[in-house]
Amino acid sequence: MEPPCTFHHCDEAVIATNDDASDCKRCAVRLGYWKDDYIGYFVRNQDRKAPEINRGYFARVKGVEMCIEKFLKKTDGNCQIINLGCGFDTLYFRLKDTPHQVKNFIELDFPTVTARKCYTIKRNKALLAKIHDEDGEVRLSTTDLHGPSYHLMGVDLRNLDELDNKLQQAEIDYKLPTIFLAECVLVYIEAQNCKNLLKWISSKFITAVFVNYEQVNMNDRFGEVMLNNLRSRGCSLAGVESCISLDTQIGRFLECGWNGSRAWDMVQVYQSISPAERQRVERLEMLDEAELLTQLFQHYCLVIAWIGELFQDIEITVEKRMSSLNID
């Protein structure tokens, strides 16, 4: 039997998952999988990852981006983005370099993580310049940073009173269409706490979309190995019960008051990326083990849930004639 997990010890291990994710993103960016002029400010590590990992991160970032683009088009920028468990994600800075602007962009993570993110932003003019506008000031504490339309704040997402308080500080508008992003975050939150969070969001916001990327099919042999790897690093994966299948992923949102939900595994998401873009990345690196990539893709998913009618027609277009991944 596993030893009982002390609150603090588990959180430390969960916090460390951000370093992993950031290192992997940095590696894939350096190899040309996608463009990100900002990740290098947050991650110095230059370790090379396996080609399957790079391709997996490419599909993850592209999949989430496809959803955000659809949302921004529908709302015409009259919206908010809330990045839950944001880690060192650079979406805010990357969006600033596009014509897409949003009314408010809020990033939340444990204070240990946001303190490091704040510190890096404070020390780099290129990052700070994206947060200032002409006469807007930036307010900073050790863990929180507030610009005119960007807020980075330390909070435990399991504490809803604290979350509400932080969102007020960020001048949240509960009536404005809002997209929530959670990239490999919910799986680390205890099932009941996660349900409370999802219920709270669905009761507060009038029009919202949730984009959740995380593990799925955790009940088979490959899933078991993935879980054991994470557990051996001290992560208890407290929310894994919703990661059993696409149906459990969808079911969690429906149970928590969301009006609708759809989910795709990453095999489907990868196939929905344009053929030209897929061919481009497939030329970047030869895969050592094509089968491993397929298995990885089968064990991650993209879930969309919505409140209101804005996103009920969301679809990911998978090319029907492709029966397997074009992986090498």
Ligand SMILES: C[S@@+](CC[C@H](N)C(=O)[O-])C[C@H]1O[C@@H](n2cnc3c(N)ncnc32)[C@H](O)[C@@H]1O
């Ligand atoms: C695997 S990392 C992913 C980071 C980022 N979303 C990305 O994809 O690059 C998971 C993140 O979720 C955060 N997280 C997990 N549980 C949390 C909680 N209860 N409150 C706040 N942040 C949490 C961790 O601190 C960590 O930064």
